[in-house]
Amino acid sequence: MSLKELSLISSKITRSPEKMNIHNVFIFRDSGICLYSRNFTNYYDMEDNLIASFVTALRSFTQEIVGKRIGTIEMGNLKFTIIKKVEYLYGFLSDIEESVLLLEDIAEKINIQYLKYVKLHKVNTTMEYIYDKDFDRIIDEILDMILNKEFDLRKEAKIINYLKELNSIADLEGVILLTNKGKVIFSSLRSYNVKKLLKEVDFRVKIHNNTILKMFYMTKNNEMIFSENINDMYFLILMFNYNTKFGISEYCLKKAGDFIKKILENPS
Numbered sequence: 001m002s003l004k005e006l007s008l009i010s011s012k013i014t015r016s017p018e019k020m021n022i023h024n025v026f027i028f029r030d031s032g033i034c035l036y037s038r039n040f041t042n043y044y045d046m047e048d049n050l051i052a053s054f055v056t057a058l059r060s061f062t063q064e065i066v067g068k069r070i071g072t073i074e075m076g077n078l079k080f081t082i083i084k085k086v087e088y089l090y091g092f093l094s095d096i097e098e099s100v101l102l103l104e105d106i107a108e109k110i111n112i113q114y115l116k117y118v119k120l121h122k123v124n125t126t127m128e129y130i131y132d133k134d135f136d137r138i139i140d141e142i143l144d145m146i147l148n149k150e151f152d153l154r155k156e157a158k159i160i161n162y163l164k165e166l167n168s169i170a171d172l173e174g175v176i177l178l179t180n181k182g183k184v185i186f187s188s189l190r191s192y193n194v195k196k197l198l199k200e201v202d203f204r205v206k207i208h209n210n211t212i213l214k215m216f217y218m219t220k221n222n223e224m225i226f227s228e229n230i231n232d233m234y235f236l237i238l239m240f241n242y243n244t245k246f247g248i249s250e251y252c253l254k255k256a257g258d259f260i261k262k263i264l265e266n267p268s
Contacts, residue, residue: 020147021098021184023078025106025139026091027114029126030084036114036130038139070100083107088114088125097194099182102146109142147183155263160186162259171248173223174239175256180232189239218242226253230260 020040027036069084074096081092081103090107092098117135118125159177167175167188176194177186187194217225224240226249236257240249 020143021095022092022103022106022143023095024091024093025110025143026093027110027130028089028091030087030089033127034129035088035125036135038136040143070104072100085111097184097187099178099184102179102181102183105181106142106146109146110139113138113142146181152264155266156185158263159260162263163188163256166252166256169252171240171244172238172252173241174237176237176239178235178237180229180235182235185234224249226250228253228257230257231264233264234260236260 023039023041025038025040026034028034071082073080077096079094079096079098081094081098081100083090083092083104085107088111090110092103092106094103113135117123117130117138123130163175163177163186166172175186175188176184178184184194219225219239222242224242224244224246225237226240227235227237230236236253238249238253238256240252
């Protein structure tokens with residue numbers, strides 16, 4: 001397995017094929033045998049047999065998380081996430097800030113299609129590797145549907161430009177925009193800081209719904225975090241220094257939220 005060294009996360013994270021945060025998808029037997037793999041970017045080259053050995057080496061780890069059904073290994077700016085679905089394991093090599101909620105959603109849909117495929121084509125799932133462009137297209141369609149469905153990327157570009165300008169405000173220390181699945185669309189923070197912050201707000205993203213619109217809390221580093229659910233599509237997070245006046249922070253969140261809603265609700 002060779003991992004190409006890359007710089008820290010770009011401030012703009014798009015969902016175009018050239019900038020995908022998910023680099024590889026794998027399907028394994030619970031014994032560690034690789035049954036299928038799909039590469040989406042040219043950033044990392046991972047050989048299937050080495051990945052299979054890697055997963056086998058993680059057997060003891062995955063056994064420990066059977067109850068949770070999910071295991072994650074972090075490797076610098078990357079993470080390898082394993083999601084268990086009965087006798088199959090679905091592996092994802094992604095950027096470290098990629099949402100586990102989103103990966104779970106992808107794994108669930110891939111599992112449904114994989115089971116249909118092996119039944120239709122009478123695949124020997126104990127050892128038979130799938131080489132089929134039709135199945136590749138099925139996987140591509142799943143990711144395309146989950147990453148882009150119901151999101152207007154042209155509107156997102158306008159929102160991102162606004163957030164870049166907003167980030168220049170003296171009292172504001174950071175801005176993050178997530179989808180309702182927790183996928184990072186924009187961040188003014190570097191990868192390491194995004195990772196730490198998202199771990200603290202992860203449960204808030206999970207309870208993202210229409211009944212919980214705005215939240216405020218203090219991080220372990222005494223940073224004030226203001227966040228808002230926007231149209232049940234996005235999750236906006238603004239970070240302020242603890243010395244910032246509460247009224248200023250609240251006003252900034254309202255102003256940003258109103259602007260994003262206006263862009264989303266504009267039919268053009």
